[in-house]
Every structure is written in structure tokens, then in C-alpha cells.
Amino acid sequence: MTQTQFFSSGLESAKFVVNLDILQDAWTAIRDLCKETSQNEEPSSPVKSKVFDKPNCTIIAFFAWPANSKDYVQGNGGGDFVTSSTLFPLFNFLCTKANPNFSINKTAFQLFSSIDLPSLKSEIDNFKPLIITGNSLGGSVATLFTISLLEKFNFSTTKHPLCITFGSPLIGDENLHEAISKYAAWNSLFLHVVSDQDLVPRVLINGYQPFGAFLFCSKLGCSCFEDHQTILELLTATNSGTPENQDPNKVFESYGTFVKDLNHKVICKDTIDDEPLIDWTTTPLRACIITQLAAIGLVQSQQQQNVDINIIITKTEKRAKIMAILNQQAFDPTRGLNDIKVYMAYLEWYKKVSKDKRVGYYDKYKNKLDMSDIKVEEYMRHLTCYWKDMVDQADKRPQTVGASLRRTRTLYGGTNYRRMIEPLVIADYYKAGKQDYINQGRSKHYKILEQVLKEMEKPLSGPNELKKENVASTLTEDSCFWAHVEEALISCKLLSSGESNDIEKETNKLIEFENYVYGLMKNYVVSSEIFLPESSFMTWWREYREIKGNFYRSHLTGLMNNEENYDKYAKGRLVIP
Incomplete structure (x- = not known):
């Protein structure tokens, strides 16, 4: 059996990101807003925002006041949490049965609460890409603003927003990470740019968890990472700044330099010193990770920072393998869809044959007199596993995402499945001598599929x-008829x-x-x-x-x-x- 080869695409993702104009556009918007804010000695609000209407996109930028030094972010209870139970209902849609509560950084939430949310939302043009951006705590506000859009955001008809933060501290706990990361379409909306010279993204780590992709930058280059444990580890290991040389203005300016320089930098083996760590026995995945860590300056600074680079490489490699395997095994509603269609087509044929024998497919299956009845039993199991997974995943996702089950195509498939298969489940139930199927034997996923249909259908007179x-030729609408x-x-x-x-x-x-x-x-x-x-x-x-x-x-x-x-x-x- 051929051994599976693992690779890491962090460098390729980074190259793609830094070559996009939107990164430069986002930073330019923050810089312009910063200049406007600094001209006013006493801003009327702790957070300034501005909408930039570009030909190719709309940018909403946030800048927090005063200057966001490490002490301001960390001090005055800056690490305190507020829980979702104490927040106004804006974020309730993130809660699920499995994950009913989450916590957000208190300072970030207070700043977010000070903005004119309805006014900013009214500026959004659904026909143009939306970029939401901010620096330091302004980035925290940008993140929360983006999350606030997710409840009613229609991913099937509207261009996805993209939140780009520069030097933003972490904003939430493990449960917030779980709520966002559970749904790939949400997690992919966040890109956090972090300089190795900036202490601010690193001050809120204990009890906090990242989500989205992180673009780590150094003078040597950059690389993207998505695994949250690896990100936490790299936030600590890649810190080249010290409290003594932290000048918020210089750190702020450094991001502009990074954006400009990285756009012209080609990250390759000749520009980074990874030779001592790569030889002919190194696996492709490990070689990729070494190159990534070298690009963000970690290999070069390991002696200065007293970092054991080999331990970090090994841990990162292990997590990358686990993440790749989980991604392969992750539930995908489209995976196996052709098989599902084949199974349903077979059952349609079975239904027709049963009708030709003047018995009906319910009773033909109940009597199980030939091999076709046994084959139906096998297909039933496949179909039921598929739809149980579909309903279970929708039920565990945040409420808005669970509503994806209501989309017409999925709803149609689930309804056909329920009306075709549940009668056969009922046949087995009563053949076994049981009674009161509806109250005692009915599976939860049938109830959910039926409830979703009732919520969507208009009653007929x-x-x-x-x-x-x-x-x-149609199926009985009440799947519990039998x-x-x-x-x-x-x-x-x-x-x-x-x-x-x-x-x-x-x-x-x-x-x-x-x-x-x-x-x-x-x-x-x-x-x-x-x-x-x-x-x-x-x-x-x-x-x-x-x-x-x-x-x-x-x-x-x-x-x-x-x-x-x-x-x-x-x-x-x-x-x-």
C-alpha cells in the first residue's frame, strides 16, 4: 500500500495573500483613518470608523483610540472576559446545544459596543466585495463587526466579506473559537497579520484561542498557519520585540513596510537559512514546515530566543498530519452524493416493481420474500447514515448555519428520503411486534426533517x-402514514x-x-x-x-x-x- 504523503501549503497561501491588492488596500485604509484620527486631539468616540468606497470593493476600517500599546491592551483588566449570557442578543446565534456559551474580551467588546452598528451595516453594498479591517484593538472591533454580520449573511447569493486585521490581540475563549471554526465558511473569512516585532497580538494568550488564518511576518518573509494550537505556540516563539523597544508608532509603521516589501519578496530556499534542518531523509511535510518557520524568522532567532526549533517542528508536523486526516474525514454533504442518488433510484425502481405486483413497496418490504428486499435493507442503512449525519451536523452548527438544511435542494432531498425510507423503518418496527412507533420508536432526524419542511411550506386550503x-407516482406526504x-x-x-x-x-x-x-x-x-x-x-x-x-x-x-x-x-x- 502506498504511504500517504502530507504537505503544508502555508507558504503558497502566504504568497497568494500578499500578492492580492486587497491587503494593500486594507492597510492603506487603516493608515488614512489613523491620520484623520491623530489630527483630532480629543476624539468623540474611542473607536473611529470609516467606509471607503473603492471601484472594486467596499472597505470598512476601524481605528481604536488612544494609541494601542501593549500596556493599554493588557492593562486595566484588559484580559477580562464577558460571557455571552451577559451580552446583548446580537451574538446569540453563535450558541448551539453543544456549545451554549462563549466569552469575549471585555475591552474589545466595550469598544465594539461604542460603534454605530446600524449605520455601518447600511453602508454595505451586497454587489461588491466587502473588506473589514483594523489595526490592534481596531482589529478586534473589525473581527466582532464581521461576526455580527454572519447571522443574516447569505453565503449563496452575496459575496463573502473578508476581515483582515493587523496586530490584533486575540478576542475570545475556546468556545468562541469552536463556534467560528466549526463552520469552515465562517473560519475562512478571517485573516490576521502578525509581525514578529509586535507584542500586542501576544499579550492575551492565557485562556484565549485564535480562529481564522494567521499570516506571520518577519523581515525574511511570511507564512500562513491555521491550526489554533500551532498559532498559539508561534505567537510566543516568534516574538522578536521587547517591552523596552516597543514604540506603538514604529510598530504601526512596520506593518505598512511589511505589506509593501512582502508584495515584492519571493520566498525561496536561497533567501532563508534552513539548510541545517533539511537533508535527503526529511519528509515533504517536515521540509515544508521547516521552510515556513524559517520564512517567519523562527529558525534564525532560535538561539537568541532560547527556542528549541526541533520541538516546534515536530509538534507542528504532528498537528498538520492530524489536521489533514480530520479534513479528509470531515463531514461533507456533497461527498457520496452520487451514491445517495443511486440508492434512491434503486428504491424508486423497487417501488415500481412492487406496484406492478399489486402489493405496494411497504408491504413487499415488510414480507421480505426475495433478494431485492434484502438489497433495499442495505441501501436503507447507507441512506439513513448519510441523512443522520446531515441532520446531526446542521443541529450542532450555529443556528444560522443549521438553517442551511432549509435550502431548497437539501430540503427536497431530505423530504424524499424521509417519505421513501421511514415507511420501511415502520415496517420493520411493527413486524418485530412493537407498538406506538410515533411516540416510542421514531428517530430524531425524521422529526427534524419534518419540522423543517413544515416551517418552510405554506399551508394549502x-x-x-x-x-x-x-x-x-408520488409518495405519501405523511411518512408516518403506515x-x-x-x-x-x-x-x-x-x-x-x-x-x-x-x-x-x-x-x-x-x-x-x-x-x-x-x-x-x-x-x-x-x-x-x-x-x-x-x-x-x-x-x-x-x-x-x-x-x-x-x-x-x-x-x-x-x-x-x-x-x-x-x-x-x-x-x-x-x-x-
Whole structure:
């Protein structure tokens, strides 16, 4: 078996980023806003913001006042958290059942709370790319502003925003990291540029966790990293600045220099000193990591900073392998989609064959008389695993992302699956001698898929022509229909045998079932297959008619006593009063 080769694309990602004009545009916007702010000795707000309407994008820049030195970020309780339970509802959508609370840096949140949020949101042009940027604590505000957009942001119709921060401190705890990183589309919106000369991104580490991609920069070059544990380790290991030489103005200017110089720098083996750490036995992944660490100045500064570079390389290599494997195994709704379509196509064929045998696919599967029934059982398992994963992942994601399950294509597939497969689950359930499927045996994922459909569908006052025309080929809309049939059969058996301790209760249940079936027929939402001679429904009807006698009359019996109505219903021609 060929051994899997792992690679790291951090250098390639960095090259791509620094060659984009948006990095230069973002920094230029921050610089211009800084100049405007510094001209005013007493700003009216601790955070200044400005919208820059460019031909190719819209930029919203944030600058925090006063100058954001290390002491200002860290001092005066700067490391304190505020929890989501104490925040206003703006960020509630991030909470899930598995991750109900998170914490945000208190200073960052106070600065964010001071901005005119509705006014800034009104400036967003959905037809142009949106860049949100800020330096130091202004970057923290930019990050929170970007998060605030995610609740109602439509990723399918609107260009994605991109948040670019320069020298921003970390803003949240492990739970905030989990809420953002759990969904790749959100995590990819954040790019944090960090200079090896800047202490500010490194002062809030204890109890804090990063999210998004980090572009580490040094005079030698730059590289991107995404693993949060590696980022935390590199924030400490790559620190070339000292408290004594920290001048906020010089650090601020250094980012402009980095943006300008990196755009012209070609990172290659000749420009960095990684020779002592790479030989012919070095694996491709380890060689990539060594080159990345050399590009951000870590290899050169290991003796000055008393850093054991080999330990960092080994840890980074291990995490990169784990991350690559997890990415391969991560749930992807599109993965295996062709197989899912094949399974559903087979079941459609199975349904047609069953109908040709005048038994219906529910009862054919329940009796399991040939190999095709066993094959259906196998396909059922594959389909159920797929949709259980789909529903489970949607339920665990933040609320807005869970709503992706409501998208038309996914909803259509999930509804077809539920209506096709749940009847077969019901068949197995009652064949095993069990009762009360709806309350005792129904899987959670069927309930969720049904609830999502109810929230999206508009109630109909009566049958539409399309349903009438297609009733012969469509699936029964209530996927629990056959559970109701089985319960009605049980009630008939209890009444016929005299075993019931409460005749009135069983009789009322049968009358309720009558009304239920009549309502489905009236709206043409039950398949005409229920009238096939060997179906369980027709078995119920024969037993029920015997119990009630020939003189019993109701809405349903008025339809069922005339067998010509079965064919009329299948053709959509039955007029139901």
C-alpha cells in the first residue's frame, strides 16, 4: 500500500495573500483613518470608523483610540472576559446545544459596543466585495463587526466579506473559537497579520484561542498557519520585540513596510537559512514546515530566543498530519452524493416493481420474500447514515448555519428520503411486534426533517391540480402514514378478538383514523398505492368494514365502498366532498 504523503501549503497561501491588492488596500485604509484620527486631539468616540468606497470593493476600517500599546491592551483588566449570557442578543446565534456559551474580551467588546452598528451595516453594498479591517484593538472591533454580520449573511447569493486585521490581540475563549471554526465558511473569512516585532497580538494568550488564518511576518518573509494550537505556540516563539523597544508608532509603521516589501519578496530556499534542518531523509511535510518557520524568522532567532526549533517542528508536523486526516474525514454533504442518488433510484425502481405486483413497496418490504428486499435493507442503512449525519451536523452548527438544511435542494432531498425510507423503518418496527412507533420508536432526524419542511411550506386550503395529476407516482406526504395503519390494524384485532379492556377507546381511535385518511385523500397527499389489493391499508379496510357492518356510514366509507373510486383517485379524477 502506498504511504500517504502530507504537505503544508502555508507558504503558497502566504504568497497568494500578499500578492492580492486587497491587503494593500486594507492597510492603506487603516493608515488614512489613523491620520484623520491623530489630527483630532480629543476624539468623540474611542473607536473611529470609516467606509471607503473603492471601484472594486467596499472597505470598512476601524481605528481604536488612544494609541494601542501593549500596556493599554493588557492593562486595566484588559484580559477580562464577558460571557455571552451577559451580552446583548446580537451574538446569540453563535450558541448551539453543544456549545451554549462563549466569552469575549471585555475591552474589545466595550469598544465594539461604542460603534454605530446600524449605520455601518447600511453602508454595505451586497454587489461588491466587502473588506473589514483594523489595526490592534481596531482589529478586534473589525473581527466582532464581521461576526455580527454572519447571522443574516447569505453565503449563496452575496459575496463573502473578508476581515483582515493587523496586530490584533486575540478576542475570545475556546468556545468562541469552536463556534467560528466549526463552520469552515465562517473560519475562512478571517485573516490576521502578525509581525514578529509586535507584542500586542501576544499579550492575551492565557485562556484565549485564535480562529481564522494567521499570516506571520518577519523581515525574511511570511507564512500562513491555521491550526489554533500551532498559532498559539508561534505567537510566543516568534516574538522578536521587547517591552523596552516597543514604540506603538514604529510598530504601526512596520506593518505598512511589511505589506509593501512582502508584495515584492519571493520566498525561496536561497533567501532563508534552513539548510541545517533539511537533508535527503526529511519528509515533504517536515521540509515544508521547516521552510515556513524559517520564512517567519523562527529558525534564525532560535538561539537568541532560547527556542528549541526541533520541538516546534515536530509538534507542528504532528498537528498538520492530524489536521489533514480530520479534513479528509470531515463531514461533507456533497461527498457520496452520487451514491445517495443511486440508492434512491434503486428504491424508486423497487417501488415500481412492487406496484406492478399489486402489493405496494411497504408491504413487499415488510414480507421480505426475495433478494431485492434484502438489497433495499442495505441501501436503507447507507441512506439513513448519510441523512443522520446531515441532520446531526446542521443541529450542532450555529443556528444560522443549521438553517442551511432549509435550502431548497437539501430540503427536497431530505423530504424524499424521509417519505421513501421511514415507511420501511415502520415496517420493520411493527413486524418485530412493537407498538406506538410515533411516540416510542421514531428517530430524531425524521422529526427534524419534518419540522423543517413544515416551517418552510405554506399551508394549502385544498388539493392543487399538480398533486392530482401526480398522485399515482408520488409518495405519501405523511411518512408516518403506515404507522397509523398499523395502529388501526391493532385496534381492529383487539375489537374482533374481544381482548380490548376499553372498547370505546379503540373505537374512537378507529374513527380518528378514518378522519385522518379522509383528510389525506381529500388533499391528494396519500399515494394511490394504498388501494392495491394486498396492501396493509386494504387489509385494515376489510377488517374494519366487517367490524362496523354494511349499514355504517361515514365520509371515508362513502368513498371506500365504491371500488371504482380507487382508480379515479389514482387518475386524479375523484371528486371528494
